[in-house]
Amino acid sequence: MARIDLHLHSIYSDGEFRPCEVVKFGHQKGTTALSLTDHDTVGGIPEALQTGQDLGIDIIPGIELSAYSENREIHILGYYIDWTDPRLDARLQVLRQSRHTRNREILTRLQELQFPLTYEEVKAVAGRDSVGRPHIAHLLVQKGYAANLQDAFRTFLGEGALAFVPRHLPQAREVIEWIREAGGVAVLAHPCCIKRKKEELFKYCETLRAEGLQGIEVFYSAHTPKDIRDYLEIARKLNLLVTGGSDFHGSIKPGIAVGVGRGGLKIPQTLLAPLRKAAGQDR
Ligand code: AMP
Ligand code: ZN
Ligand code: FE
Ligand code: FE
Numbered sequence: 001m002a003r004i005d006l007h008l009h010s011i012y013s014d015g016e017f018r019p020c021e022v023v024k025f026g027h028q029k030g031t032t033a034l035s036l037t038d039h040d041t042v043g044g045i046p047e048a049l050q051t052g053q054d055l056g057i058d059i060i061p062g063i064e065l066s067a068y069s070e071n072r073e074i075h076i077l078g079y080y081i082d083w084t085d086p087r088l089d090a091r092l093q094v095l096r097q098s099r100h101t102r103n104r105e106i107l108t109r110l111q112e113l114q115f116p117l118t119y120e121e122v123k124a125v126a127g128r129d130s131v132g133r134p135h136i137a138h139l140l141v142q143k144g145y146a147a148n149l150q151d152a153f154r155t156f157l158g159e160g161a162l163a164f165v166p167r168h169l170p171q172a173r174e175v176i177e178w179i180r181e182a183g184g185v186a187v188l189a190h191p192c193c194i195k196r197k198k199e200e201l202f203k204y205c206e207t208l209r210a211e212g213l214q215g216i217e218v219f220y221s222a223h224t225p226k227d228i229r230d231y232l233e234i235a236r237k238l239n240l241l242v243t244g245g246s247d248f249h250g251s252i253k254p255g256i257a258v259g260v261g262r263g264g265l266k267i268p269q270t271l272l273a274p275l276r277k278a279a280g281q282d283r
Contacts, residue, residue, distance in 0.1 A: 002269035004033040005259045006060065007077065007189065007217065007245020012044035013064075013130035016250025019044035022258060023051040023059065025248075029259035032269050035062035035079060035245070040095040041129035042083035058272075064189060065095070065179070069172035069208065074194065076175045077217065077243070080279035081184035088182040095170075099131055102167045106136060109163035110156065115145045133157045134252050149252060176212040185278045187215035187243050191231055192222050198230045202237070209238055214278055219244025219271075221253075221261035241278055242271055 009015030010022050017025070019036055026034045034057055036048040045061045052059030063078045081088065107117055117139050125142075126135040137152035146152035156163040170178075176186040188208060191201060205216060218231040219242075235242045244267035248258045255262045276282045 001266065002032045003030070003259055004244075004267050004269050004272060005031050005246050005248070005261075006033075006035040006062065006079065006243050006267065006271075007037050007064070007220070007247045008034060008258060009038055009064075009247070009249045010036060010044040010048075010128075012041050012128040013038035014126075014132050014134040014249060014252060016252065019047040020051040022248065023048050023055065023057060025258040027055045027057055029257065031057065031259035033058035033060060033272055034258070035060040037062035037064040037077055037245070039064050039066070039130045039132065040092050040099065042081070042088070042092065043129040045083045060272075060275075063092075063179070063184075065175045066167070066169050067172040067175040068169045070204070072194075073169060074172060075189035076172060076179065076213075077187040077189045077245075078179035078182070078184035079187065079243070079275055080281050081179060081182040083182075085182045088178065091178050096130055098168050102165050103131055103133075103136065105165040106133070106157065106163050109165065110136075110140075113156075113162055115140065115143075115156070115163075117143070134249075138252075172208060172213075173211040176208070180212055180214075183279065185214050185241065185275060186212060187217055187241065188213055189217050190220050190222065190247065191216055191218075191234075192220065192227055198234070201230070202234050205234055205238055205240065209240060213240065215241030215243050215275070217244060218242045219265060219267045221246050221256050221263065221265055223265075224263075241274055243275060244268075244271060 010019045049059045061083045065076050137149045140146040140152040179186040246261035248256050
């Protein structure tokens with residue numbers, strides 16, 4: 001069975017590897033299509049497209065955006081976006097700026113707790129466009145302030161932890177609109193993270209669909225066979241597209257490989273045609 005992977009991160013956000021390396025990993029695993037979905041940036045897409053062309057892999061321009069819906073953070077994936085769209089670029093710049101504001105507040109809290117880090121150090125770890133908590137976590141470990149990344153989140157950075165600062169986020173409705181305005185298809189990422197019973201998740205997805213959502217990420221590294229059955233049922237009943245991805249980051253999320261994920265993840269290539277059609281890319 002030909003397989004694909006539609007959820008991947010690179011150094012342009014909080015991934016460990018360059019876009020060209022991520023695409024090469026997918027090539028080594030025999031995937032036929034990949035989507036680079038960095039948080040709040042399209043900066044890695046030209047490199048991914050070039051490597052995809054060199055290796056004969058279909059690259060779908062993608063993105064992952066955070067949003068609030070019913071007072072909790074969710075992630076929305078955008079596929080087949082026009083990554084050269086200046087309006088999208090302006091919106092992404094605002095999102096990345098809000099990251100800087102929040103990151104600086106986190107560093108102030110850490111300083112108060114006697115765990116000083118400079119923002120120059122954090123930016124040096126991040127390297128490219130989107131700077132976030134994983135980069136701060138990495139530095140906390142490097143400095144010996146935390147035992148590992150999990151510990152850094154548990155002690156300092158996770159929701160409710162000592163240096164946690166909420167980020168100003170747009171509403172899901174807005175994020176979905178931005179993706180669609182840029183010609184993309186809006187998909188709910190990792191529904192397992194919403195932690196709701198099937199019936200509640202159904203209602204949640206129904207609300208998001210009314211706000212323009214077009215698909216859900218049914219296949220995902222953390223999804224159990226039961227999750228997959230439940231989400232397939234929700235997708236069918238709500239006429240939502242089905243997508244899948246590993247959420248590969250490198251060592252930030254250990255045990256996940258491009259195209260293979262974790263736990264025997266297999267994302268069939270057959271998911272791609274309906275997605276492409278929804279994006280109007282099938283002509
Ligand atoms: P940010 O985008 O800056 O809010 O950081 C959120 C990212 O941090 C998520 O996309 C995850 O990749 C990562 N993350 C969140 N919680 C944890 C955790 N407990 N352990 C490791 N990584 C986490
Ligand atoms: Zn990430
Ligand atoms: Fe996510
Ligand atoms: Fe992700």
